[in-house]
Amino acid sequence: MIDTHCHVLKEEMNNYIDIIKECDSKDISMIINGYDNKSNKEVIELANKYSNVYSAIGLNYDGIDNFTYKDLEDLEELIKSNKIVAIGEIGLDYYWTKDNKDKQIYFFKKQLELSEKYNLPVIIHARESIQDTYDILKNYKVKGTMHCYSGSLEMAKEFIKLGFKIGIDGPITYKNNVKGVSVVEGIPIESILLETDSPYLSPEPNRGLQNSPLNLIYIAEKIADIKGISTEEVISKTTENAKELFNI
Ligand SMILES: [Zn+2]
Numbered sequence: 001m002i003d004t005h006c007h008v009l010k011e012e013m014n015n016y017i018d019i020i021k022e023c024d025s026k027d028i029s030m031i032i033n034g035y036d037n038k039s040n041k042e043v044i045e046l047a048n049k050y051s052n053v054y055s056a057i058g059l060n061y062d063g064i065d066n067f068t069y070k071d072l073e074d075l076e077e078l079i080k081s082n083k084i085v086a087i088g089e090i091g092l093d094y095y096w097t098k099d100n101k102d103k104q105i106y107f108f109k110k111q112l113e114l115s116e117k118y119n120l121p122v123i124i125h126a127r128e129s130i131q132d133t134y135d136i137l138k139n140y141k142v143k144g145t146m147h148c149y150s151g152s153l154e155m156a157k158e159f160i161k162l163g164f165k166i167g168i169d170g171p172i173t174y175k176n177n178v179k180g181v182s183v184v185e186g187i188p189i190e191s192i193l194l195e196t197d198s199p200y201l202s203p204e205p206n207r208g209l210q211n212s213p214l215n216l217i218y219i220a221e222k223i224a225d226i227k228g229i230s231t232e233e234v235i236s237k238t239t240e241n242a243k244e245l246f247n248i
Helices: 016-025 037-049 069-081 101-118 130-137 153-161 178-186 213-227 231-246
Strands: 002-006 029-033 053-057 086-093 122-127 144-146 164-168 192-194
Touching: 002 192, 002 213, 002 231, 016 029, 016 213, 029 037, 029 086, 037 053, 037 069, 053 069, 069 101, 086 101, 086 130, 101 122, 101 130, 122 130, 130 153, 153 164, 153 178, 164 178, 178 213, 192 213, 192 231, 213 231
Parallel strands: 002 029, 029 053, 053 086, 086 122, 122 144, 144 164, 164 192
Antiparallel strands: none
């Protein structure tokens, strides 16, 4: 299995090294996502050290107020000199604030340009910003994944038409997630990627606890249940999808 989106990093979890090693013993790989150049460098170090770790690097919305053009230049240097499978986590988040919307959009577009330039897929964060995200993405020749997708089935189909996969994580296991279930029901398994967003969003039955890629199985089981196929099939298809998209 491949966890296509997680933050198994020192700042996020005390036991991150133990988790990477335990995942390796269980044949679980992970794409660790950075969000600023400090975490990006850490992701690259981990990927160089552990064979089940792949790196995605990017400048995400949370640090946006402090980012300068220099951060973009540094990011490009990191992309050029290291084995990176994607640019991410990047995107727009209007849930916390819309005040810095213009700056969020500027950094988002700049990183989509890098994705085109280096022919790398993107890992997209979109919270209460689905329409803006779509309107921007459609102008670039990029492919990637809509991480922790929370939009409608209709919009999911539009992202798929652009060449995107839909990342499904812990919330799909939560009671009453009618929208999430309708998305999984309505899109083909070829468009689904498994992810945890660890240490956040732990699936049932571990909801509320620190999440880790070891919980990926609960998400695969829920998708199998919704689609009426075996868990093995979900695992093998989504692993293929991830390998293809990220060139692993
Ligand atoms: Zn994330």
